[in-house]
Amino acid sequence: xxxxxxxxxxxxxxxxxxxxxxxxxxxGYEQTTIAEIAAAAxxxxxxxxxxxxxxxxxxxxxxxxxxxxMLDVIAGRKPxxxxxxxxxxxxxxxxxxxxxxxxxxxxxxxxRTRLMFTxxxxxxxxxxxxxxxxxxxxxxxxEVYPELDPVAAGAAVGSxxxxxxxxxxxxxxxxxxxxDVLASGRRGIEIAVNGLSSLxxx
Amino acid sequence: xxxxxxxxxxxxxxxxxxxxxxxxxxxGYEQTTIAEIAAAAxxxxxxxxxxxxxxxxxxxxxxxxxxxxMLDVIAGRKPxxxxxxxxxxxxxxxxxxxxxxxxxxxxxxxxRTRLMFTxxxxxxxxxxxxxxxxxxxxxxxxEVYPELDPVAAGAAVGSxxxxxxxxxxxxxxxxxxxxDVLASGRRGIEIAVNGLSSLxxx
DNA sequence: TGCGAAATTGCAACCTATGCATAAACGCAG
DNA sequence: CTGCGTTTATGCATAGGTTGCAATTTCGCA
Numbered sequence: 001x002x003x004x005x006x007x008x009x010x011x012x013x014x015x016x017x018x019x020x021x022x023x024x025x026x027x028g029y030e031q032t033t034i035a036e037i038a039a040a041a042x043x044x045x046x047x048x049x050x051x052x053x054x055x056x057x058x059x060x061x062x063x064x065x066x067x068x069x070m071l072d073v074i075a076g077r078k079p080x081x082x083x084x085x086x087x088x089x090x091x092x093x094x095x096x097x098x099x100x101x102x103x104x105x106x107x108x109x110x111x112r113t114r115l116m117f118t119x120x121x122x123x124x125x126x127x128x129x130x131x132x133x134x135x136x137x138x139x140x141x142x143e144v145y146p147e148l149d150p151v152a153a154g155a156a157v158g159s160x161x162x163x164x165x166x167x168x169x170x171x172x173x174x175x176x177x178x179x180d181v182l183a184s185g186r187r188g189i190e191i192a193v194n195g196l197s198s199l200x201x202x
Numbered sequence: 203x204x205x206x207x208x209x210x211x212x213x214x215x216x217x218x219x220x221x222x223x224x225x226x227x228x229x230g231y232e233q234t235t236i237a238e239i240a241a242a243a244x245x246x247x248x249x250x251x252x253x254x255x256x257x258x259x260x261x262x263x264x265x266x267x268x269x270x271x272m273l274d275v276i277a278g279r280k281p282x283x284x285x286x287x288x289x290x291x292x293x294x295x296x297x298x299x300x301x302x303x304x305x306x307x308x309x310x311x312x313x314r315t316r317l318m319f320t321x322x323x324x325x326x327x328x329x330x331x332x333x334x335x336x337x338x339x340x341x342x343x344x345e346v347y348p349e350l351d352p353v354a355a356g357a358a359v360g361s362x363x364x365x366x367x368x369x370x371x372x373x374x375x376x377x378x379x380x381x382d383v384l385a386s387g388r389r390g391i392e393i394a395v396n397g398l399s400s401l402x403x404x
Numbered sequence: 405t406g407c408g409a410a411a412t413t414g415c416a417a418c419c420t421a422t423g424c425a426t427a428a429a430c431g432c433a434g
Numbered sequence: 435c436t437g438c439g440t441t442t443a444t445g446c447a448t449a450g451g452t453t454g455c456a457a458t459t460t461c462g463c464a
Contacts, residue, residue: 004429004430004431005429005430005431005441005442008429008430008442009442012442012443033418033419033420034419034420034421035419043443043444044443044444044445045444046443046444046445046446047442047443047444049420049421049422050442050443050444053421054420054421055419055420055421082399082402083398083399083401083402084397084398084399084402087398120330123330123333124326124327124329124330125326127326127329127330127333128322128325128326128329131325131329131367131368131371134368134371135368135371135372135375138368138372145401147401148401150372150376151369151372151373151386151389151390152369152389152393152401153372154368154369154371154372154373154386154390155365155366155368155369155386155389155390155393155394156365156393156398156401157364157368158364158365158366158367158368158369158371158390159361159362159364159365159368159390159393159394159398160361160364160398161364161368162359162360162361162362162363162364162365162367162368163357163358163360163361163364164357164360165333165360165364166333166336166337166340166356166357166359166360166361166363166364167353167354167356167357167360169333169336169337169356169360170337170340170352170353170355170356171352171353171356173337174352184353184356184357187353187354187357188353188356188357188360188361191354191357191358191361192357192361192394192397192398193397193398193399194397194399195394195395195396195397195398195399195400196285196286196289196358196361196362196394196395196397197284197285197286197395197396197397198397199285199347199349199350199354199358200284200285200286205461205462206460206461206462207410207411207460207461207462210411210460210461211411214411214412235449235450235451236450236451236452237450245412245413246412246413246414247413247414248412248413248414248415249411249412249413251451251452251453252411252412255452256451256452257450257451257452405464406463406464407462407463407464408461408462408463408464409460409461409462409463410459410460410461410462411458411459411460411461412457412458412459412460413456413457413458413459414455414456414457414458415454415455415456415457416453416454416455417452417453417454417455418451418452418453418454419450419451419452419453420449420450420451421448421449421450422447422448422449423446423447423448423449424445424446424447424448425444425445425446425447426443426444426445426446427442427443427444427445428441428442428443428444429440429441429442429443430439430440430441430442431438431439431440431441432437432438432439432440433436433437433438433439434435434436434437434438
């Protein structure tokens with residue numbers, strides 16, 4: 001990791017990232033071209049693709065890390081811990097990990113969230129990442145809950161994430177603050193855990 | 203709707219659709235270019251965009267119809283019908299509507315499903331449509347279940363759709379047939395309705 | 405038959421993305 | 435400190451999706 005070479009790579013990556021984040025925030029995602037980002041980072045346009053596979057990738061750098069955080073929580077299931085408790089813990093760990101990033105990542109997160117609500121391309125990408133990670137969580141669940149078959153585990157993960165996402169989405173569409181969205185996500189989780197039938201008599 | 207002009211438009215649209223479906227099936231989605239589709243339909247490449255906003259759009263023609271089917275079921279809630287029953291009916295109505303299309307649409311549906319599992323661009327588009335429709339369902343649910351607030355309705359819809367989708371996805375990844383995927387989707391629904399906590403003691 | 409609207413088309417341009425070859429930068433051994 | 439091999443950066447060319455604009459054709463209707 002030391003060596004002039006490695007440090008320069010890190011610096012270039014960061015320069016591209018900072019330039020992209022700044023320009024996306026200033027003038028929007030679609031309006032910002034790869035050429036502009038490269039110019040702002042003082043590299044050739046072609047070089048951008050040596051660091052990021054696509055324009056969208058800039059905003060979804062740490063997706064795998066997020067999944068890893070969740071996988072770790074699942075792997076650390078406490079003996080006899082109910083599924084709902086484990087998944088709630090998983091969500092809280094995810095929120096914590098989002099808040100614990102360094103400054104640049106920290107700036108990235110709200111920007112990404114904001115752009116995902118407005119830029120179709122980014123929403124699509126985010127959804128894809130979200131879907132593709134869920135079978136991994138399901139597999140991990142099967143490991144620690146031997147009584148679960150893969151389909152049931154998938155349903156559990158999907159129900160959990162879906163409730164979380166759409167509850168948050170609705171809250172956001174109603175003009176809620178970030179805290180409102182978060183709180184709504186928690187409510188969604190609760191509903192998924194208790195089951196939709198629990199909504200009937202309330 | 204009569205008139206030479208209108209009939210020709212319909213015929214051209216259909217020619218483009220048939221050409222696209224055939225070529226997508228024969229040589230894959232990415233490998234098929236707009237130019238090829240237009241050539242097969244005997245129109246200029248530029249004309250393609252007079253009928254479809256994008257290449258992906260060819261495969262997602264009736265998305266709004268599907269949502270309408272589901273909205274209709276929700277609007278027709280039977281007095282006192284539990285939420286879970288209603289949503290299950292909604293799912294079955296959706297499956298029926300997919301099977302009840304004319305031949306071309308009928309050919310479209312399995313192709314779209316297959317391609318959505320292999321072509322990232324199409325998966326992304328399908329997910330976007332799926333997400334965007336869910337607040338509509340949630341809103342409709344609020345109408346017929348006055349005790350539901352918007353966030354709870356969103357959570358219900360998200361939990362339902364998420365469980366359905368991921369259970370089906372897992373089944374598909376395990377090499378299941380279309381019937382297996384469908385059956386797994388139903389199981390996912392059941393799990394969402396009963397709640398994740400119901401999975402603990404089973 | 406001829407006018408006006410709508411559809412089709414060709415053309416140019418922009419952007420993302422990729423492959424390939426070359427040049428530059430770098431670390432290391434001699 | 436100097437040359438060598440490897441990485442890294444870059445330039446060039448190209449493919450393909452998408453849009454805007456203007457010209458042209460087609461069609462309905464008076």
